[in-house]
Amino acid sequence: MELRGAPALLGYHMPAEWEPHSQCWMGWPERADNWRGNAVHAQSVFVRVASAISKFEPVTVCASAAQWANARTQLPESIRVVEMGMNDSWFRDTGPTFVVSRGSSRNGANTTEQKIAGIDWNFNSWGGVNDGCYQDWSLDLLVARKILAIERLPRFSHSMVLEGGSIHVDGEGTCLTTEECLLNKNRNPHLTKEQIEDDLKAYLGVRKVIWLPHGLFGDDDTNGHIDNMCCFAKPGVVLLSWTDDETDPQYERSVEALSVLSKTTDANGRRIEVMKLHVPGPLYMTDEEAAGVCQDVVAKPRLPSTRLAASYVNFYIANGAIITPQFGDKKWDYEAALVLAQAFPDYEVVRIKGAREIVLAGGNIHCITQQQPAIFSKKYN
Helix, strand or coil, rough: ECCCCHHHHHEEECCCCCCCEEEEEEECCCCCCHHHHHHHHHHHHHHHHHHHCCCCCCEEEEECCHHHHHHHCCCCCCCEEEECCCCCHHHHHHHHHEEEEECCEECCCCCEEEEEEEEEECCCCCHHHHHHCECCCCCHHHHHHHHHHHHCEEEEEEEEEEHHHHCECCCCEEEEHHHHHCCCCCCCCCCCCCEEEEEEHHHHCCCCCEECCCCCCCCCCCCCCCCHCEEEEECCCEEEEECCCCCCHHHHHHHHHHHHHHCCCCCCCCCCCEEEEEEECCCCCCCCHHHCCCCCCCCCCCCCCCEECCCCCCCCEEEEEEECCCCHHHHHHHHHHHHHHCCCCEECCCCCCHHHHCCCCCCCHHHHHHEEECCCEEHHH
């Protein structure tokens, strides 16, 4: 069902990612021109991620007709596998942004009910024909609509190009994003910063947008998504990708972001507390890894010695667990787990080995997952 009007005007808002989920959605990788070795290596890591999440909440994995049987064989029986066409498996960006109502009384009864819907944004492969990651994204354009149809949920649609990885919210009125991505002329050249901010407020139900100038260094595929750079740990507290190495190009970006965050407040007037989450490496694509990708003119090439956009901020918050990437950097892998345990003291930190395989293709655990919020119905005496 198509809903007309802006979600916020109808009482909807995007909840924080730590609020309860009914399930998690994932795609299934297969593009040989993006995932090395015909995606065999990546599929094993996707299985690890899906299996880890499924211990805390239901998981649905969507796979193409050609890959459904393969996915069903590899994934635990507890994970639902549905057939769905897609151009690639980045469901954070192509799946719906779920929004919930704040609750309303039903027929005058002493019952408060929430409702859930999904926003179906426009998508152009992170930059269109000239700058995007691949030249045909026609199937990706249908992913959000298909997910909402499967769940029989209402759908808001918006013509603005926006990927889910380019926004983070605290569920209390504040949104984090980057100018590098949302103001890039390969997305919405006809919109001003003020117009984009107004749309974020109207569709996400936020009252304040905090703009960081840049995303993570090397995150060229997405033009600097916020989910590699910075995220909320709770209202008023953010985790920021950091490095102490002043010779690293990431250092200037991290200091710049810290400066912005330290001088601002959230939608409720709280000063922002920043927790630093050191980046690994730096890490670079090897000759062997690049050779395993089918390089052609359809998708963005994966070249040897390319710096990987690896970040521990790119994690998934499940019901009671933090599913975090591990890159084989013993020092910073361990340090990241400690910081995340401090940021989320009531959550189990689950470390996913081999996450480098996902970053080779341009993203990580947050990028391949999309949470569907749980909704409540409460009765009052």
